[in-house]
Amino acid sequence: MPIISVKDLRHVYSPGTPFAQTALDGVSFDVEKGEFLGVIGHTGSGKSTLMQMLNGLLKPTSGEIDFNGENIQAKGYNLHELRFSVGMVFQYPEYQLFEETVYKDIAFGPKNMGLKPDEIDRRVRRAAQFCGLREELLERSPFELSGGQKRRAAIAGVIAMEPKVLILDEPAAGLDPGGREKILGQIKNYREQTGSTVVLVSHSMEEIAKYCEKVLVLEKGKVLLHDSTKAVFARADLLRDTGLDIPEITKVLLKLREMGYDADCSAYTLDAARDEVLRLIGGDCRA
Amino acid sequence: MLRDITLGQFVPGQSFIHKLDARFKTVLIIAFTVLVFVSKNFASIGLVAVLLVGASAASRIPAKMLIRSFKPLLPFILFTVILNMFYVDGQILWQFWVLKITKEGLLLSAMMALRIIFMLLGGSLLTFTTSPIVLTDALERLMKPLSWIKVPVHDIAMMMTIALRFIPTLIDETEKIMNAQKARGADLESGGPLKRAKALIPILVPLFVSAFKRADELALAMECRCYTGGKGRTRLKQMKAAPRDGFAVLITAAVTTGVIWLNAILPPIITR
Amino acid sequence: MNEAIVFDHVDFEYDPNEPVIRDLSLTICEGEFVAVLGHNGSGKSTLAKLINAILIPACGKVTVFGMDTADEALTNDIRKNAGMVFQNPDNQIVATSVEEDTAFAPENLGVPPPEIRKRVDTALDEVGMREFADRPPYKLSGGQKQRVAIAGILAMQPKILILDEPTAMLDPKGRKEVMTTIKRLNASGITVVFVTHYMDEAAKANRVLVMDRGVLVRDCPPRTLFAEVEFLRGLGLDIPPSAKLAEELKKSGLPIQKTVLNATECAEEIASLIGGQKCR
Numbered sequence: 079m080p081i082i083s084v085k086d087l088r089h090v091y092s093p094g095t096p097f098a099q100t101a102l103d104g105v106s107f108d109v110e111k112g113e114f115l116g117v118i119g120h121t122g123s124g125k126s127t128l129m130q131m132l133n134g135l136l137k138p139t140s141g142e143i144d145f146n147g148e149n150i151q152a153k154g155y156n157l158h159e160l161r162f163s164v165g166m167v168f169q170y171p172e173y174q175l176f177e178e179t180v181y182k183d184i185a186f187g188p189k190n191m192g193l194k195p196d197e198i199d200r201r202v203r204r205a206a207q208f209c210g211l212r213e214e215l216l217e218r219s220p221f222e223l224s225g226g227q228k229r230r231a232a233i234a235g236v237i238a239m240e241p242k243v244l245i246l247d248e249p250a251a252g253l254d255p256g257g258r259e260k261i262l263g264q265i266k267n268y269r270e271q272t273g274s275t276v277v278l279v280s281h282s283m284e285e286i287a288k289y290c291e292k293v294l295v296l297e298k299g300k301v302l303l304h305d306s307t308k309a310v311f312a313r314a315d316l317l318r319d320t321g322l323d324i325p326e327i328t329k330v331l332l333k334l335r336e337m338g339y340d341a342d343c344s345a346y347t348l349d350a351a352r353d354e355v356l357r358l359i360g361g362d363c364r365a
Numbered sequence: 366m367l368r369d370i371t372l373g374q375f376v377p378g379q380s381f382i383h384k385l386d387a388r389f390k391t392v393l394i395i396a397f398t399v400l401v402f403v404s405k406n407f408a409s410i411g412l413v414a415v416l417l418v419g420a421s422a423a424s425r426i427p428a429k430m431l432i433r434s435f436k437p438l439l440p441f442i443l444f445t446v447i448l449n450m451f452y453v454d455g456q457i458l459w460q461f462w463v464l465k466i467t468k469e470g471l472l473l474s475a476m477m478a479l480r481i482i483f484m485l486l487g488g489s490l491l492t493f494t495t496s497p498i499v500l501t502d503a504l505e506r507l508m509k510p511l512s513w514i515k516v517p518v519h520d521i522a523m524m525m526t527i528a529l530r531f532i533p534t535l536i537d538e539t540e541k542i543m544n545a546q547k548a549r550g551a552d553l554e555s556g557g558p559l560k561r562a563k564a565l566i567p568i569l570v571p572l573f574v575s576a577f578k579r580a581d582e583l584a585l586a587m588e589c590r591c592y593t594g595g596k597g598r599t600r601l602k603q604m605k606a607a608p609r610d611g612f613a614v615l616i617t618a619a620v621t622t623g624v625i626w627l628n629a630i631l632p633p634i635i636t637r
Numbered sequence: 638m639n640e641a642i643v644f645d646h647v648d649f650e651y652d653p654n655e656p657v658i659r660d661l662s663l664t665i666c667e668g669e670f671v672a673v674l675g676h677n678g679s680g681k682s683t684l685a686k687l688i689n690a691i692l693i694p695a696c697g698k699v700t701v702f703g704m705d706t707a708d709e710a711l712t713n714d715i716r717k718n719a720g721m722v723f724q725n726p727d728n729q730i731v732a733t734s735v736e737e738d739t740a741f742a743p744e745n746l747g748v749p750p751p752e753i754r755k756r757v758d759t760a761l762d763e764v765g766m767r768e769f770a771d772r773p774p775y776k777l778s779g780g781q782k783q784r785v786a787i788a789g790i791l792a793m794q795p796k797i798l799i800l801d802e803p804t805a806m807l808d809p810k811g812r813k814e815v816m817t818t819i820k821r822l823n824a825s826g827i828t829v830v831f832v833t834h835y836m837d838e839a840a841k842a843n844r845v846l847v848m849d850r851g852v853l854v855r856d857c858p859p860r861t862l863f864a865e866v867e868f869l870r871g872l873g874l875d876i877p878p879s880a881k882l883a884e885e886l887k888k889s890g891l892p893i894q895k896t897v898l899n900a901t902e903c904a905e906e907i908a909s910l911i912g913g914q915k916c917r
Contacts, residue, residue: 121808135544150670152869158552166548174545176570186567190550191611201788221574252805254677254874281809284878318464323809326837326878326900332905339911348878350883359891359911402685498733530733582728589689589714589721590742590789597747599742601757 080108080149081243081275082132082164087141089127089299101127103140103299109243115268116290116307117279118322124299129245132277133157133164144165145243162191167239169248171232175220179209179233180231183220187239205238206231208268210260226257233261237268243267245277250285258282262289287346289310295322309349312344327351334358374434374489375496381609382424383494387503389610393617394491400482400624404451405633409624410479416620419491428492435482442481449474459565472634501525506604514594519595527583535576616624638666639702641797641828642719643687647697648681657683659851661697665830667796670823672839673832673858675848676873681832687803688720688830701797717746719797720790724805726773726782734783735768735777736761742793753792760791763825764818779879780811784818791822798822800831804838816841836863836877842897847872864896879903 089102102124103318109115118288119125130136133144134150134157143150150160165187168174177183184205188198206216209230215223218356220231248256249265257327266289269276280286286293286307295303297320303310324332326347331354334341344352375465377383382390397416404410422433425624435442493498512518543553546567553564642665649658657679665671675681686692688898690706699706701715720742723729732738736757743753761767774782782897783803790798800819804812816838824830831838839845840859847855847862849872855862862869864874866884876884879900887893891910897903 079839084415121810130544133548135547157426158550161548161550166545168548169904170707172544173575174567176567176574179414186551188545190552218770224677239549243582246773254873255875256676321810327510329883329900330882330903333900333908337908339908348881348885351911352889355882355907356891358907365813373778432776498737526733527731530731530774533773536725537775579728582723582725582729585691586721586729586786587731587741589716590793591711591716591745592741593745598744598746599750599753600744601737601749601750601753 079145081108081111081146082109083144084108084128084132085143085144087131087138087143089124089131089136089138089141091186093139100299102141104301105141105296105301107294107301107304109277111275112269112273113241113275113277113292114235114269114290115277116293117277117288117296118281118283118286118293119296119302120321125168125296126247128296129166129247129277132243132245133153133161133166135161135166153171161186163241164240164243164316165239166246166247167233167246168245170229170234171249171291172225172228174231174235175228178219179217180206180220180223181216183231184216184235184238186342187235191239201238201240202234205234208237208271209234209264225259226253228262229253230261233264240272241274243277243278247279248281249278250280250282255313265289269289277333281322281323283328287325287328295320297322311346314343331355333356356358374420374430375493375495376426376430378425378494378495379425380425380494382420382490384607385494385534385613386505386604386606386610387412387495387499388604389606389613390491390495390566391500391503393506393613394487394615397487398484400621401480401487403628404480404624405628406558406631407476408631409627410476412620412623412627413483414479416616417486420490421486424490424494426490431486438481440452440483442478445481446474449477450495473562476634493610497527497529498526499566501529502602519598523595531579535572538575539572542568613621640740641665641669641702642830643698643700644684644687645698645700647687647694647699647804649680649687649692649694657851658687658694661851661853663846663853665828667828668822668823668826668859669828669830670841670843671828671830671846672829672842672844673846674836674839676834677849678850679872680851681848681849684846685721685799685830685832686780688797688799689716689721690719713746718792718795719792719799720795722783722786722790722798722800722801722803726779726786726806729786729789730774730782733773734771735766735774735788736878738774738785739792742789746793755792756792757788760788761792763822763897764788765814772895777869778811779807781816782806784816786813787818787822795827796838797828797830800829802832802837804833812838834874836875836880837899840877841877847874860896863898905913 085106087102087105091099091101105128117125127136131138143162147166150157156234161340169337175183177186184202185198188201211230211234215227220228223231246265250261253261262285265276278290288308294301295304295310303313311328314324314332315323327348328346329341331341331343331345331351335343337360341358342354345351386529400413404413450470453467453473455467457465457467459466465626480514501522505518537561551564551567644661644663647658647661648656650656673681673684683692684902686825688701690712693707694780697856701719704711704715706715731741737762739757740753743756761770764787766781766784766788770782819829819831820841833839833876842859843861845857845859846853863880863897866876869876878898883893883897883903893906895902895906897906
């Protein structure tokens with residue numbers, strides 16, 4: 079049974095007014111337990127709307143969302159509790175820090191869950207470790223931290239709830255290459271250690287290519303593609319025509335195709351691309 | 366969404382009233398309000414009413430919207446009316462124990478009610494036909510003479526402009542912060558007043574911190590564009606008086622004359 | 638070529654024990670298109686802020702067209718000539734409509750109203766935002782807001798445009814809009830200095846300055862820089878993915894001659910090697 083099942087989701091903002099806007103127009107897909115799903119789409123494709131529905135922050139105009147087989151729209155469903163199982167990290171999460179110490183801020187989620195102090199303590203320290211925050215930082219004010227540290231403290235605040243599904247909206251936005259690698263590496267590590275399902279919304283094709291096994295592509299409120307990463311990037315021409323960015327490496331292969339060579343665009347990692355190019359040239363030139 | 370609600374109920378339009386120079390509009394509305402309170406009898410206030418109805422028609426704002434502008438204050442108006450009805454001495458029309466309704470009381474309350482309603486309608490007419498930013502501009506230009514007695518007119522106007530500019534942005538940000546905290550299990554809906562007040566801390570602290578950061582960055586950006594306060598500043602948009610403004614002044618002047626005359630030749634509603 | 642910006646043995650520190658910029662000397666000539674690269678904390682933003690007198694050197698001198706940034710009397714003249722655009726698109730827009738915001742700088746300079754009108758229209762045309770003139774800022778996308786911020790600077794008719802990580806908070810579409818705009822502005826003669834940590838953006842410049850812990854460690858064209866893969870990696874930086882691919886192919890023994898900067902160049906290099914082996 080998929081951990082999240084989305085069925086024919088539709089959503090219109092300000093319905094019936096001159097400002098009415100269709101954000102989602104019949105979206106259906108499943109997320110399997112433990113999957114690392116990447117979500118791509120233009121700004122305005124319905125990505126954020128969709129994400130906010132997965133943890134019950136936004137109610138769809140119509141359609142169903144099931145978490146562990148249960149319809150979260152059903153009457154009496156405890157949405158407040160759902161948010162502890164489907165954790166969400168918004169863009170620029172460091173803007174939500176507010177407590178006196180980093181420890182207290184990370185503990186906010188677990189506290190709201192009504193856990194006992196020693197359980198909270200365990201979770202806070204574990205989350206801090208996953209996010210590469212040293213012990214000494216826990217007692218400092220979150221406002222004294224550097225930008226990258228603040229970001230990681232905010233992410234730790236969600237991880238501390240130990241959600242079964244972790245949704246991250248552009249967790250590396252605005253960071254330099256070193257910072258990006260660090261955060262994504264920590265997320266990857268977190269998933270490997272806990273077996274959680276991770277949904278990564280990103281504009282960076284390189285990121286999606288590097289970390290995700292499956293990709294969901296949204297366009298104008300509809301699902302354009304939902305397949306393995308390899309299969310999605312093999313449709314590089316479709317992605318490009320939709321105006322979406324594709325990994326630079328895929329661009330190279332696509333260009334080679336256009337020049338008339340039989341390049342396989344589904345080779346989206348550096349190694350695969352290298353091998354593909356070598357194949358085209360006719361074998362490894364090393365003696 | 367929240368930010369689509371424009372402030373001060375401004376309704377864009379091309380009517381005569383919309384196109385009036387905002388400085389003239391502001392002064393005329395003040396004059397109008399004075400007339401409302403200076404009218405001593407029903408004839409004079411009737412003339413003022415004619416002016417009001419005329420201006421409302423000219424503004425092409427639907428009557429429903431105008432009425433909605435004073436609806437919320439109806440209870441207050443009623444309260445004033447009732448108070449005046451029972452507490453004015455004069456020719457008694459009805460009495461029950463200590464409560465007495467007098468003819469004078471009725472007349473005075475009616476006058477009072479009309480005055481309040483007209484004043485509110487006049488103010489609404491201004492805010493419906495003038496965008497907040499244009500209004501701020503007009504006020505800045507009107508208050509310029511005050512700067513000679515060291516009132517920081519420009520600074521106040523600049524603060525208001527920036528506030529108006531950022532209100533939709535801040536509303537957006539509040540929504541985002543609320544969502545982020547709700548996603549961590551913050552409960553903003555349940556509990557008594559104390560609990561709810563505490564629940565606001567995770568919203569207000571980040572909002573304030575970010576507001577300060579914004580202010581800092583904005584100030585720097587302004588300095589980089591050579592902002593050094595109001596001295597020597599020119600403006601892109603010039604406010605120019607047009608014939609229609611003269612026309613509006615004339616009409617108001619005529620009504621003023623009429624009110625003064627009617628006040629003089631007819632008795633006031635009550636003689637005190 | 639006219640010297641636009643000169644750094645002469647500049648030192649700067651926020652905290653006396655932690656120098657942020659150490660003995661920095663460089664010259665930027667009019668018309669150049671310069672990228673400043675570096676990891677966070679390398680001093681790249683500080684460098685930008687030293688140009689238009691937001692920060693004043695502790696030692697040494699910074700001059701803009703001969704004007705010393707340390708001279709307070711010249712600050713406005715310097716800023717008129719060296720306009721700066723920041724990272725956060727929202728926190729630069731001060732007025733309630735696009736054209737009023739663009740007019741802000743000329744208004745501050747006491748420019749006569751008819752001239753302000755001309756400058757606003759021209760500036761908005763240059764960034765492609767003329768049709769949005771009476772829109773409120775909260776209805777714009779990030780890329781549009783950033784272009785409005787640029788227009789606000791152009792209205793001062795500066796000779797130099799400095800941008801501090803202008804695309805860091807934008808989506809790919811916005812990044813493209815902004816980069817296209819600044820490239821076009823440079824082509825029309827404006828000196829452009831932009832701070833970035835995106836390699837593909839730095840690849841578009843004519844000259845790249847690399848900062849590392851307050852010291853200028855490289856000053857060369859992007860092609861020269863991206864050949865130094867290990868060096869960049871050591872600084873916490875990277876090279877564009879196509880350049881990485883070319884590197885890998887080189888390691889596998891292919892005779893890749895060029896240091897490629899983007900996908901097109903990479904594909905062309907590969908194609909030239911495949912030569913007559915068309916498989917289709």
